[in-house]
Amino acid sequence: MASTDTATSHLVAAFPRFLDCLAEADEYAAVDVALGLLAAGVTAERILLELVAPAQAQVGQWWASNEWSVAQEHAATHISERVVAAVSSYASPRPVRGRIVVACMDGEWHALPPRLVAEVLRLRGWHVTFLGASVPAAHLVSYLHRHDVHAVALACAISMRLPQAHRMIEACQRADVPVLVGGRGFGVDGRWARRLGASWAPDGPTAASLLADEWSLARPPEPDLAHLTDDEYPALCRRRAELIESGLADLRERVPAVGAYTPAQVDSTTADLGYIVDFLAAALYVDDAGLFTEFVDWLVGILAGRGVPSAAVVRTLEHFAGLLRDFPRAGRFLAEGRAVAEAPAALSGG
Amino acid sequence: MGAQLVTATHVRDWDPGDGRISTSNPGRVPTRSVGSGGPSTDAGAVPPRTHLAAGVFPPDWSEIVAHFREGLLVCAPDGVVQHVSPGAARLLPTVRPGDALTASAVPELAAMATTGERDGDLTHAGRRLRVRRVPLGDGGSGWYVEDVTEAVERADALLAEQSRSAFLARVGEKLGNPLHPDRAAAAATRLAVPTLADVAVLVLAPRAGRAGWFRAVRDGAGPAVVDRGVLAVGGLPPAIEQALSGAEPHTVDWLVEQAAGAGWLPGPAEPDRIARVVPVPGAAAPVGALLVTRSADRPFDEGEEALLRAFAARAGAALTTAVLYREQTRVADTLQASLVPVEPVATPGLRWGTAYRPAQAGLRIGGDFYGTHVLADGGVLFFLGDVSGKGVEAAVFTGQLRQCLQALRRVEHDPARLLGLLNDALLETTQAHGQGRFATMVVGVARSTPDGGAALTLAGGGHLPPLVLRASGEVETVPLRGMLIGVVPDPRIGRVDLRLAPGETCLLYSDGVTEARGGPLGGEMYGAERLVEALTGCHRMPAAALAERVEQLACDWLTDGDHDDIAALTVRADGGAG
Numbered sequence: 001m002a003s004t005d006t007a008t009s010h011l012v013a014a015f016p017r018f019l020d021c022l023a024e025a026d027e028y029a030a031v032d033v034a035l036g037l038l039a040a041g042v043t044a045e046r047i048l049l050e051l052v053a054p055a056q057a058q059v060g061q062w063w064a065s066n067e068w069s070v071a072q073e074h075a076a077t078h079i080s081e082r083v084v085a086a087v088s089s090y091a092s093p094r095p096v097r098g099r100i101v102v103a104c105m106d107g108e109w110h111a112l113p114p115r116l117v118a119e120v121l122r123l124r125g126w127h128v129t130f131l132g133a134s135v136p137a138a139h140l141v142s143y144l145h146r147h148d149v150h151a152v153a154l155a156c157a158i159s160m161r162l163p164q165a166h167r168m169i170e171a172c173q174r175a176d177v178p179v180l181v182g183g184r185g186f187g188v189d190g191r192w193a194r195r196l197g198a199s200w201a202p203d204g205p206t207a208a209s210l211l212a213d214e215w216s217l218a219r220p221p222e223p224d225l226a227h228l229t230d231d232e233y234p235a236l237c238r239r240r241a242e243l244i245e246s247g248l249a250d251l252r253e254r255v256p257a258v259g260a261y262t263p264a265q266v267d268s269t270t271a272d273l274g275y276i277v278d279f280l281a282a283a284l285y286v287d288d289a290g291l292f293t294e295f296v297d298w299l300v301g302i303l304a305g306r307g308v309p310s311a312a313v314v315r316t317l318e319h320f321a322g323l324l325r326d327f328p329r330a331g332r333f334l335a336e337g338r339a340v341a342e343a344p345a346a347l348s349g350g
Numbered sequence: 351m352g353a354q355l356v357t358a359t360h361v362r363d364w365d366p367g368d369g370r371i372s373t374s375n376p377g378r379v380p381t382r383s384v385g386s387g388g389p390s391t392d393a394g395a396v397p398p399r400t401h402l403a404a405g406v407f408p409p410d411w412s413e414i415v416a417h418f419r420e421g422l423l424v425c426a427p428d429g430v431v432q433h434v435s436p437g438a439a440r441l442l443p444t445v446r447p448g449d450a451l452t453a454s455a456v457p458e459l460a461a462m463a464t465t466g467e468r469d470g471d472l473t474h475a476g477r478r479l480r481v482r483r484v485p486l487g488d489g490g491s492g493w494y495v496e497d498v499t500e501a502v503e504r505a506d507a508l509l510a511e512q513s514r515s516a517f518l519a520r521v522g523e524k525l526g527n528p529l530h531p532d533r534a535a536a537a538a539t540r541l542a543v544p545t546l547a548d549v550a551v552l553v554l555a556p557r558a559g560r561a562g563w564f565r566a567v568r569d570g571a572g573p574a575v576v577d578r579g580v581l582a583v584g585g586l587p588p589a590i591e592q593a594l595s596g597a598e599p600h601t602v603d604w605l606v607e608q609a610a611g612a613g614w615l616p617g618p619a620e621p622d623r624i625a626r627v628v629p630v631p632g633a634a635a636p637v638g639a640l641l642v643t644r645s646a647d648r649p650f651d652e653g654e655e656a657l658l659r660a661f662a663a664r665a666g667a668a669l670t671t672a673v674l675y676r677e678q679t680r681v682a683d684t685l686q687a688s689l690v691p692v693e694p695v696a697t698p699g700l701r702w703g704t705a706y707r708p709a710q711a712g713l714r715i716g717g718d719f720y721g722t723h724v725l726a727d728g729g730v731l732f733f734l735g736d737v738s739g740k741g742v743e744a745a746v747f748t749g750q751l752r753q754c755l756q757a758l759r760r761v762e763h764d765p766a767r768l769l770g771l772l773n774d775a776l777l778e779t780t781q782a783h784g785q786g787r788f789a790t791m792v793v794g795v796a797r798s799t800p801d802g803g804a805a806l807t808l809a810g811g812g813h814l815p816p817l818v819l820r821a822s823g824e825v826e827t828v829p830l831r832g833m834l835i836g837v838v839p840d841p842r843i844g845r846v847d848l849r850l851a852p853g854e855t856c857l858l859y860s861d862g863v864t865e866a867r868g869g870p871l872g873g874e875m876y877g878a879e880r881l882v883e884a885l886t887g888c889h890r891m892p893a894a895a896l897a898e899r900v901e902q903l904a905c906d907w908l909t910d911g912d913h914d915d916i917a918a919l920t921v922r923a924d925g926g927a928g
Contacts, residue, residue: 025890025891025892027892069887071887071888071890071891071899072890074888074891074895074898074899075890075891075892075895077895078891078892078894078895078898079892082892107905107906109898109902109905109906133898133902134902134905136711136712137711138710138711138712139711139712139714141712142679142712144530145528145529145530145675145679146529146530146676146679146683147530148530148532148533149530149533174527175527175528175529175533176524176527176528176533176537177528177533215572218573240872241870241871241872244870244871245871263879264880264883267869267880270869270870270871271870273870274870
């Protein structure tokens with residue numbers, strides 16, 4: 001085994017080569033880079049955490065900044081998954097600890113981060129079952145009933161899915177299986193995990209130590225969702241289609257270019273309107289305007305890359321605020337979102 | 351006579367029993383007053399003070415007070431007991447006229463007398479008493495003593511009953527959820543502590559000569575810690591064996607020793623520990639035996655024993671359900687495993703990708719199917735299709751189709767002729783069984799070419815036409831038609847030959863993708879145009895990533911979880927690189 005310093009220098013040297021492989025969608029070369037590191041004595045866990053994970057974070061940034069297409073990101077992710085498979089088949093210790101199920105929330109397709117957590121746990125002796133991307137709650141629960149599961153690790157990368165995540169967390173807790181959650185969807189510091197009453201781990205090593213601590217695992221934080229009694233969340237969900245339709249009509253009326261959109265552009269605009277409503281709903285669910293403003297900041301950046309001015313977002317948020325006069329919390333979040341959209345450069349740092 | 355009940359002299363010497371101011375009545379506790387010290391016969395010896403006008407006949411207070419349910423003590427301003435009503439004498443036999451209450455043998459009264467507290471609860475001579483002190487006009491005080499024993503007991507019993515009901519409700523709720531037998535057993539054992547026991551052991555009915563046990567031990571104030579083990583049948587304590595045979599062992603003296611002998615108690619058998627064992631009832635025989643032990647401070651009264659048996663009944667129901675569920679899922683899993691699509695094997699020059707999402711989320715199978723077979727000449731037969739119907743029946747039919755294809759490809763390599771044979775075979779089967787099942791499918795044979803590309807021969811039986819992702823980034827729809835398979839003899843079968851340049855991909859998919867209903871507005875069909883648009887420019891994606899992307903596009907489009915089976919299969923000419 002290489003010394004820590006040597007291993008670090010190997011990893012640092014391999015990182016740009018690995019990114020090139022991802023950019024070229026060259027699966028074989030990417031696997032070779034990882035296997036080369038293994039041969040040089042770098043541990044499997046360090047390759048996963050210090051090569052694959054940061055490369056994936058970089059890919060995510062390129063996608064978010066519109067430098068990469070969804071297809072490119074998807075291909076790179078697939079290659080990273082192949083690398084993970086190659087690395088973990090190289091080092092597969094005999095499981096000596098309990099069974100852990102790792103899964104993505106229903107509707108959640110970012111399978112690589114939880115896959116990395118799964119592999120780190122496997123390397124640390126847990127018996128890990130990885131159920132993959134977008135696992136329906138019914139499928140997960142039926143798995144829990146068929147196997148004696150020590151704990152479930154659920155991943156959610158997009159805050160928009162937090163209400164669904166909460167239903168899934170509850171389904172596991174009802175099956176009497178401890179749950180821990182991870183992923184950017186729960187906020188960078190996991191604050192929305194605590195709000196939903198779930199233990200939170202930002203990465204594989206943290207998840208491993210939490211799983212080993214049965215005392216803490218059996219005591220998740222109390223859910224803090226008293227604000228849901230105002231029924232703004234379900235009421236907003238019911239009005240989802242109406243809001244999107246009306247939002248699209250409003251844009252057509254006020255922004256002449258929208259009238260000339262191709263069907264694909266209309267689809268993508270409709271999808272964006274859907275995201276605005278869904279993130280607003282998620283923000284209502286966890287009662288945090290920050291969830292919504294973070295999203296608005298991101299959306300404005302993405303749209304700028306596509307040549308859509310932030311004024312269109314401001315316009316839509318104003319329009320929604322007009323339709324949601326009976327929603328005090330939503331109104332407040334929309335106002336805060338508008339403030340962010342009006343000053344995007346200041347907040348997003350460019 | 352006074353208008354108030356409150357002066358000592360007014361109540362002096364009243365007869366307790368028959369309502370007359372009379373001579374002693376030995377059958378009753380007599381009233382005692384200062385100076386009398388016992389049964390008194392000197393009624394009227396002290397002239398009463400009266401504020402009433404002469405000629406108005408006052409009520410007979412002595413008689414009235416004697417009938418009060420409350421007892422009454424009257425104290426002089428200096429705290430010395432002046433008078434004890436018959437009721438008070440019965441409730442507080444140690445309090446006698448002439449005593450100073452501050453020095454009373456009843457400590458609670460002494461405390462009240464000292465602190466000036468107005469209300470107090472106390473237990474005296476086995477009765478629960480409530481005392482209420484009222485200041486009197488002459489500076490003395492009246493002490494009303496109420497026997498609340500029955501009310502308190504009723505309230506306690508009600509509370510105990512309520513807490514038992516609440517406990518059983520919680521147990522029912524918690525035990526209804528884990529359907530895995532080990533988890534159900536662990537949950538039942540954990541729930542028994544601390545309400546029923548400090549240490550609870552659930553021994554499961556032995557299987558193959560060994561009995562698994564779960565033990566919950568209370569760890570300080572924290573929740574119970576559950577561990578587990580296995581005992582050979584011969585090593586089970588006799589009381590457990592007896593309970594497992596269905597009889598509740600009633601001789602319980604040696605139970606604690608038996609539990610200690612089995613190693614279940616944290617320490618040696620303590621003398622102040624008590625235990626009970628009850629059978630955990632199952633469908634026919636008990637599914638287990640529950641042993642509970644706790645400190646002798648908390649004896650098992652009738653209500654507690656009923657609670658224990660009610661708990662065992664619920665645990666038994668949960669365990670029985672879990673065992674039944676396990677047996678059924680084992681059957682279902684075995685059958686499902688034979689119907690789950692088999693992933694393509696890696697072949698030189700070709701890369702494969704698949705995606706599969708059955709309509710019923712709890713199932714892993716559905717009416718879509720795909721597969722590959724390597725042919726003797728090095729080509730790869732591949733297929734993707736969709737049968738009529740949904741769920742398990744449809745899945746069983748896909749299994750028949752796949753087996754048919756598996757056998758037929760040994761005699762026929764040409765996809766179109768293979769589909770024709772499959773059609774005949776299906777028609778025969780469906781006619782024989784009278785079931786009108788049919789399928790749509792694409793069957794193809796792929797052969798890699800020396801230039802890194804691939805040659806594909808495709809045959810279509812009424813299925814959605816495949817797409818080809820060209821190296822230019824464009825997406826072509828393969829003009830492949832044909833009729834449903836399994837409906838008419840000698841159907842028209844479409845046939846197309848095509849070539850993939852290195853890096854080009856052919857995609858087969860089921861209508862679950864294009865007929866996905868949803869979109870931002872809900873209810874709209876995804877459609878082939880959107881799919882083509884979304885895949886344009888995706889030509890560099892690896893085959894597996896492309897299949898996943900198709901699945902994701904369809905699932906993202908869906909607004910609610912309800913959808914048809916979704917399947918995709920991709921084959922990519924490797925081109926020697928990616």
